Amino acid sequence: MSIVYQPKILLLLFSLIFFIIYLFYLTGEKKYKKDTVQTIAYFSGKTPYQNIKLQNVYWGFFKNFEKLYLFLSKIQRENTNDYVFMFIIWLTFILLTICLI
Amino acid sequence: MFNLILKFILIMLIIIGSISLGLIFEGIDRILTAKMQKRVGPPILQPFYDIRKLMIKESIIPKYAIKWIFELSPIISLTVSILILFYIPIVGKSILGGSNDLILVVYLFIFPGLSIVLGALSSNSTYSNIGAQRLVINMLGYEFPLAIACFVPVWLVYKSGFSNIFSLNTIYTHNIWGLVNQIGIIGLLIEIIAIFLIIAGELSKSPFDLDTADSEIAGGALAEYSGRNLAMLNLSEAVKIIAISSLFIALFFPWNIQSNLIIMFLIYILKLFFIIFISLTLIKTVTSRFKISKLTGIYWGYVSLLATIGFLLVLF
Numbered sequence: 001m002s003i004v005y006q007p008k009i010l011l012l013l014f015s016l017i018f019f020i021i022y023l024f025y026l027t028g029e030k031k032y033k034k035d036t037v038q039t040i041a042y043f044s045g046k047t048p049y050q051n052i053k054l055q056n057v058y059w060g061f062f063k064n065f066e067k068l069y070l071f072l073s074k075i076q077r078e079n080t081n082d083y084v085f086m087f088i089i090w091l092t093f094i095l096l097t098i099c100l101i
Numbered sequence: 102m103f104n105l106i107l108k109f110i111l112i113m114l115i116i117i118g119s120i121s122l123g124l125i126f127e128g129i130d131r132i133l134t135a136k137m138q139k140r141v142g143p144p145i146l147q148p149f150y151d152i153r154k155l156m157i158k159e160s161i162i163p164k165y166a167i168k169w170i171f172e173l174s175p176i177i178s179l180t181v182s183i184l185i186l187f188y189i190p191i192v193g194k195s196i197l198g199g200s201n202d203l204i205l206v207v208y209l210f211i212f213p214g215l216s217i218v219l220g221a222l223s224s225n226s227t228y229s230n231i232g233a234q235r236l237v238i239n240m241l242g243y244e245f246p247l248a249i250a251c252f253v254p255v256w257l258v259y260k261s262g263f264s265n266i267f268s269l270n271t272i273y274t275h276n277i278w279g280l281v282n283q284i285g286i287i288g289l290l291i292e293i294i295a296i297f298l299i300i301a302g303e304l305s306k307s308p309f310d311l312d313t314a315d316s317e318i319a320g321g322a323l324a325e326y327s328g329r330n331l332a333m334l335n336l337s338e339a340v341k342i343i344a345i346s347s348l349f350i351a352l353f354f355p356w357n358i359q360s361n362l363i364i365m366f367l368i369y370i371l372k373l374f375f376i377i378f379i380s381l382t383l384i385k386t387v388t389s390r391f392k393i394s395k396l397t398g399i400y401w402g403y404v405s406l407l408a409t410i411g412f413l414l415v416l417f
Contacts, residue, residue: 006199009197010184010197010205013112013184013187013197014180014181016112017112017116017180017183017184018176018180020112020113020116021116021176021179021180021333022176025176025329025333028155028156028157028328028329028332029156029157029158029159029160029328029329030329031159032159032160032161032162032328033159035164038161039161039163039164040163040164041163041164041165041166041224041225041226041227041228041229042226042228042319042324042325058234058237058238059234059238059393060234060235060238060393060394060396060397061237061397063393063394064238064394064395064396064397064398065397065398
């Protein structure tokens with residue numbers, strides 16, 4: 001067993017497995033009918049607008065914590081002292097937990 | 102030179118073995134699911150036939166897709182899924198065991214999902230975009246309870262005074278069930294319940310199959326994939342089943358490591374079957390899909406709470 005984690009071996013092994021998998025991948029059928037209707041991305045219904053914002057990636061996450069965000073937005077007074085105060089409270093909590101454990 | 106050939110044979114054996122085992126377990130999963138739903142079900146080798154069929158089908162690339170990302174993502178997903186197995190002790194110690202390999206393995210598990218997200222986003226399809234978004238939310242959800250669950254054996258090994266606590270080999274060679282009292286055993290059992298849910302989430306199976314929801318978003322992240330690209334993704338999923346189950350076997354079920362290799366391998370298969378049956382087949386059959394707006398709350402609320410309660414009981 002090696003004492004420390006070795007990134008070189010990881011990369012070497014990754015390359016080797018990638019190469020083997022790629023050879024297997026090449027045995028598959030690569031042809032398809034270009035510039036035909038089958039290359040148009042599937043969608044049933046009215047075509048939506050094309051430029052979907054990247055922030056939509058986290059939509060479900062924000063939706064889930066909507067109540068929390070609204071609560072946090074409400075209590076935020078844009079006062080630096082509040083942030084420092086919260087930081088001290090959390091730091092004390094974390095240090096106390098570590099000490100107790 | 103002989104040593105090098107031997108190593109290459111070992112690597113090939115792990116690649117072929119993990120893919121075959123994953124596909125066989127997928128076949129068993131399909132049969133058991135069918136039996137529970139009072140259907141006949143497909144033959145056990147159906148996943149193999151599916152892969153063979155996909156390899157001879159056209160690999161269509163959408164017109165406005167970013168071709169190289171779209172094609173590369175499935176290969177990277179499969180490569181990393183196989184790579185993880187080299188760091189997990191399966192029969193005896195792992196092949197590439199290091200001092201912090203548990204952290205490495207937890208991070209490597211992000212890559213297969215992340216490459217599917219990139220591939221889906223590069224396809225320029227609405228359904229794939231929604232699927233990718235859902236997969237990101239799913240990943241954000243299960244990572245937190247996964248971290249808690251992985252920390253429990255580390256804590257037990259640390260408390261018992263062993264060195265190299267983040268090494269999977271260290272955890273595997275010290276049976277954690279012997280390091281806890283009666284309350285701790287209850288804690289570990291609660292932790293296992295959380296783990297079954299985490300595995301279902303990690304593999305995007307029901308009730309966490311939001312990213313590929315066929316009836317809602319037509320396959321979601323995989324909507325535009327076909328032919329050999331889809332075959333690679335299916336293989337990646339099969340290997341991931343083996344990898345994630347093997348990780349939790351090494352962490353929570355490390356028994357019978359003193360026997361001979363064949364018996365150890367048979368016991369490993371039995372443990373694998375037990376984990377896959379509960380976390381995939383059983384949970385998938387008896388539950389229906391969650392809403393996307395509830396998913397993170399379920400992971401960060403209920404599953405994390407289960408994992409934390411388990412951890413607190415282990416602390417006693």
